[in-house]
Amino acid sequence: MQFDQDVNALPDLYKRAMRSFAGNVSVITVGRGEDRSGLVATSTVSLSVDPAMMLVCVNRGASSWPLFERYRHFGVNSLTPDQQAIAERFSGRGGVKGQDRYALGRWTTAVTGAPLLEDAAVSIDCSIEDMIERETHSILIGRVRAVEIGDPSAALVYWQGSYRPLLAESLSV
Secondary structure, eight states: OOOOOOGGGHHHHHHHHHTTSOEEOEEEEEEETTEEEEEEESOEEEEETTTTEEEEEEETTSTTHHHHHHHOEEEEEEOOGGGHHHHHHHTTGGGOOGGGGGGSSOEEOOSSOOOEETTSSEEEEEEEEEEEEETTEEEEEEEEEEEEEOOTTEEEEEETTEEEEEEGGGGOO
């Protein structure tokens, strides 16, 4: 390995390196009624268990961004492999934005009013406690208000630039 690299090449190298990290595909939802949107994220993690807190990184240039400030809540919806089309809609494929991203799936709400996908592998309802701005993104720190666990047999992950299924049966030792 050689680490003596041109600093101008670092952003591209970093982006390529991050593709080697397999990430859970989650749809992050925000808003209420007709004033709702969302995005796909692979940077969602548990911040703490007691109290239950989530951490989500969101690009401030995303079309959904203003709604996070306005509503101060978000839903984390971990997708299953058969929900890849939902991930593609929420990634903005084909220019789909806002309310139109909810055309697929069945949606409900819990405590905060954030949209939650009824048949997600896991849905977590959070109220925003803090928003930390760094460079192009904000780190959203959310207090968990409700959790719904669906079918744990499979997950949709993003790795090497593609969506891929992760099946529980393939993990057996």
